[in-house]
Amino acid sequence: MTSGTNGILLHGATSGALPDDYFTHVEGVGAIPRDIYKHVTSNPFGDLPRYSPHIVIQHFLVFTSFLVLAATGIPLHYSDTIWAPHVIAVFGGADMARYIHRIGAAIMVFGSLYHLLSITGSTIQKIIRRQFDIKRTQVPLPKDLFDLIHDVKYFLGFVKQRPKMEKFMYKQKLHYLAILWGTFVLIFAGTALLFPEHVAMLWPSNSAFVQAVARLMHADEAIMALIVIALWHFSNVHLTPGRFPAQWTFLTGRITREHQIEEHFLEYLRNLAEIPEEREYMKSLLFELKISDTKGES
């Protein structure tokens, strides 16, 4: 490798102004520089495990049903616009779209329950096997806030390296919590809209208020979800450099090596411990780049 010798590698390695945690020493591999992700080779379809087939299926269920729900629901909310009748016509008119919306909702509820069951099951399994580690979950921790601050500093150029993040970084935890909350609100408000007679019996004294809140929340939460997904999530997984044209994780359940190291460095260290082939790969890469083990310890 030419870059190893001419010093482009390892940002600032020659300048001497290295932060203390620039190298991470891994037993049997060597000293891994933080920006090694710029030098690894990746398979676009993923090198390292990230999601189980269950999660891949759940994502499919939720995103297909979400698109159908949005396509049948948003025209109804904006029924007085010029485009709404044309969109609803695709689904066979307003009366047919109602039923399609309910089928979509049933699929989404099923996907959500499936997800809750599968994560609860696997969490219990991990606790029993004493493999459970809260840092590898979606549970938000104070570190996520510090990571966000660190990352903004990196984006603005105040620090040279990105934070070392876990399997789920602050962005994903935020998004996951938003989906949990959003799905909860949409399912409950939607149920109130679908069964107004029964919901009125549950809150007899303020049935009108409950219905009004359900109407407001169902529409507003849906629009928020749609905008966040259309503008932010799509950009993150399709348009952002390094992810274009698509981050194939949603199909393969695997993540590229460069992505794992860049945004989920701590998870990558666990991959090194768990996957011997990955250890071998990193070791030979470090050798090729002429990064000696001793340099890491200094």
Added chain:
Amino acid sequence: MKLKHLLMGMICTALIGIGLAHFSPALAADKENCLMCHKYRYMGIIDEAGKRKNFNVNEHLFLNSIHGKVACRECHTYIKKFPHDPVKEKVNCANECHVKPPFAEKNFSHKKIVKIFDESIHGIKPDDSPEMKKAKPNCKYCHQNPLYQKVENTRVSFDKTLARCRNCHEEKGVEQAYKHITHRLRHKTTRSSREIVALCSKNCHGDESLMKKLGVSEEAQEAVETYKESIHGKATTLGSEQSADCISCHASSLIHDIYKKDNPKASVFKDNRLETCKVCHANRNKHFIKIAVHPSIKSTKNPFLFFAEIGLRILLYGVVSGLLGLLFLEIFRRKRDGIRMRLKAGTSWRR
């Protein structure tokens, strides 16, 4: 050869034409030959206001309409001589005409329904203001002598139903009656929900300034607007046939008995709502009927929802701009750091 073909063609066309003419409906309604003049397309006047009025009657359309069997002067009773003077009077739908329905002995009349209509909020009352009198609709505002519409065979088996009628009734009369009433058996109205809403809004209830002038309640002034905010209104706007329109709730099956909601006779009177909502909401209950059908979010009426809506909007803008801001910062910095758009040769980074 060619001439022979041409002649054959002409003869065939003529025969078909004669056949068609033979089977066209009999000119029963126009015994007095009113169409002698009224058949002309541009038969009409320009009135004192300079407005053109057309009095042409399309014979074919009229004969196939609801009133196709009724002679002209049975409704236009004020015409006594020929040629007649300019018409000043209006048709009275409560007249008796000389048509006997196949199932009755008496002459036909719309008297009963006109009485119900006159008693309803839309009937002209002695103490109405002149504007109010002018604004109130008459029969013809909604009923424009429509053509017969046969109900789809898929929904009502036409022959099966008719076969049962023929057990007692003569075929000819019963078919006409059947055509006349079948479209009322399935839907409250012939018009679609969207047309009903348009008709009620167009010249009257959708005109907020007129409503204000007529002194109706604030709630009624914005009734169309709030209806369109409701789920019924939104579905109707998109062409739903299952969703409730104005008269689904504001009238019983009599259609014309529309009253203000504080009148005990009104279908939307608080004690009648259980019955009215039942038509669509079979499981309705006394708590369900409190739900707003004309929802409006106002700071004075429901401050919680009003501020919740503003709060949600601010949250939306905040979240979206924050996330997109972060995204652009991220893309900008990582591009500067050497990332490229595409994963090429196993890496996205410029080496």
